[in-house]
Amino acid sequence: MKNLKILAFGLICASAAFAAGQPTPAPDTTKAEQSPAYKACMDSIGAVEATLPAKALNAKLALLEAKAKASDIKNEVTKNPKSTLVGPLGENCQLYVEIAKAEAEIANRHKHIAENWEKRNATNRSIEAIQEQIANARSGKVSNLAADLEAERQRLAQTKDAMKDQEEKLQAEMQQNREKFLAEAAEREAALKAASEREADLQKQLEAERLALEAEKKALAEERAKAEARQREAMDKLNELQSKLIQVSKDARGIILSMSDILFDVDKATLKQDLKTSLAKVAGILTVYQQFNVSIEGNTDNTGSAEHNMKLSQQRADNVMNFLVEQGIDASRLTAKGLGMTMPVADNNTKEGRQKNRRVDLVIQDKALIDAEKKAE
Numbered sequence: 508m509k510n511l512k513i514l515a516f517g518l519i520c521a522s523a524a525f526a527a528g529q530p531t532p533a534p535d536t537t538k539a540e541q542s543p544a545y546k547a548c549m550d551s552i553g554a555v556e557a558t559l560p561a562k563a564l565n566a567k568l569a570l571l572e573a574k575a576k577a578s579d580i581k582n583e584v585t586k587n588p589k590s591t592l593v594g595p596l597g598e599n600c601q602l603y604v605e606i607a608k609a610e611a612e613i614a615n616r617h618k619h620i621a622e623n624w625e626k627r628n629a630t631n632r633s634i635e636a637i638q639e640q641i642a643n644a645r646s647g648k649v650s651n652l653a654a655d656l657e658a659e660r661q662r663l664a665q666t667k668d669a670m671k672d673q674e675e676k677l678q679a680e681m682q683q684n685r686e687k688f689l690a691e692a693a694e695r696e697a698a699l700k701a702a703s704e705r706e707a708d709l710q711k712q713l714e715a716e717r718l719a720l721e722a723e724k725k726a727l728a729e730e731r732a733k734a735e736a737r738q739r740e741a742m743d744k745l746n747e748l749q750s751k752l753i754q755v756s757k758d759a760r761g762i763i764l765s766m767s768d769i770l771f772d773v774d775k776a777t778l779k780q781d782l783k784t785s786l787a788k789v790a791g792i793l794t795v796y797q798q799f800n801v802s803i804e805g806n807t808d809n810t811g812s813a814e815h816n817m818k819l820s821q822q823r824a825d826n827v828m829n830f831l832v833e834q835g836i837d838a839s840r841l842t843a844k845g846l847g848m849t850m851p852v853a854d855n856n857t858k859e860g861r862q863k864n865r866r867v868d869l870v871i872q873d874k875a876l877i878d879a880e881k882k883a884e
Contacts, residue, residue: 538584538585538588539580539581539582539584539585539588540581542580542581542584542588542593544580544584544593544594544596544597544600545577545580545581545584545597547597547600547601548573548576548577548580548597548600548601548604549577551573551600551601551604552570552573552574552577552600552604552607555570555604555607555608555611556570558611559607559611560611560614560615560618562614562618563610563611563613563614563615565610565613565614565685566606566607566608566610566611566614567607568610569603569604569606569607569610570603570604570607572603572606572692573600573603573604573607576596576597576599576600576603577600579596580593580596580597580600583596590706591702591706592699592702592703592706595695595698595699595702596699598695599692599695599696599699602688602691602692602695603692605688606685606688606689606692609681609684609685609688610681610685612681613677613678613681616674616677620670620674623670624667624670627663627666627667630663631660631663634656634659634660638656727879730875730876730879731876731879733875734798734873734875734876734879735876737796737798737799737873738757738761738762738873738876740796741762741792741796741799741871742755742757742762744792745762745764745789745792745871747788748764748785748788748789751767752766752767752769752770752781753765753766753767753770753785760870760872761870761871761872761873762870762871762872763868763869763870763871764789764868764869764871765866765867765868765869766782766785766866766867766868766869767862767865767866768807768823768862768865768866768867770782770785771823771867774819776819776822776823776825776826777826778826778827778830782827783830786827786830786831786834787834789831789869790831790834790835790836791834793831793836793840793871794835794836796873798873798874798875798876799840799871799872799873799874800840800841800842800871800872800874801831801836801840801841801842801869801870801871801872802841802842802844802869802870802872803824803827803828803831803841803842803843803844803867803868803869803870804824804844804845804846804850804867804868804869804870805819805820805821805822805823805824805843805844805845805846805847805867806820806846806847806848806850806851806852806864806865806866806867806868807819807820807847807848807864807865808848808851808855808860808861808862808864808865809848809851809855809861809864810855810861813847813848816847816848817845817846817847818845819845819847820845820846820847820867821843821844821845822845823845823867824843824844824845824867825843827843827867827869828841828842828843848864851864852864852866
């Protein structure tokens, strides 16, 4: 028991020394003092203090630990109202309050036992005085009275032994409970520390992920900006090919070069010289912008059979692709597809509409920009 007192007093002194060496912040603790965990802790402490015996040193030491836990609760709530550590701190506070209650009960029982001993000592003194008086007054009955007094003395001795046994039993029980409470407190402290460390590690991990995500977003934004700048530059150069026979536009798919079928022989897939000249310029631009891929789409009007139109549109798309490959463009950047009369852009019931529908479209897309958009999704 003496060692326990020394250990508890040492813990309090160490806590006070640690606190004295730390800078004292001045946060607003008003809301923290209104938290349920803090109020419950302080109410329990107040209830025990109201009935605490004057000489219950161990109980007072336990209450000091409980108040330290109440201070930890207030600090934790002030830092983070939703902290997962508040609950375990509240349980530790209640545990030290229970220890204080047990120590107070021990003190009260010690006091009660001491009072009983004092009463019995007074009774003994009274018996001795009566014995002396009787011995002086009735010398003939001394032996009987002495026997009665001896019997009473033996009864009191038995009572004393019983009380001593009871006290020893109580001391052993309270010591066992005290050790159990302290072990539970140490276990809760260790769990609380581990939870705090896990929470700190999680915060570090989340911060690292946030920084990585911001870096990725920044890189994507830079890549998008570069891609958009490339598209503007390429659009400016491709606009130089704008004519009655070649239309340059831009939509969600990318930059569109729409070439009239006048640039092909009638009902043929052969490229005319004007188209070759324009395609050579397109190839030069594609050589500069290696990030661009091209989808070549052949289209016809609804004149003739669907099978014939599909075959003719595929041949024209293939011939455009082959010419670009001859100009040094890697075939892996190109695709050719005949759409026949399935994708009209105008009314096939008019001459002008059919003329617009007879075309080959070059759909130019920035692969880097497409990849950046996919990552952003």
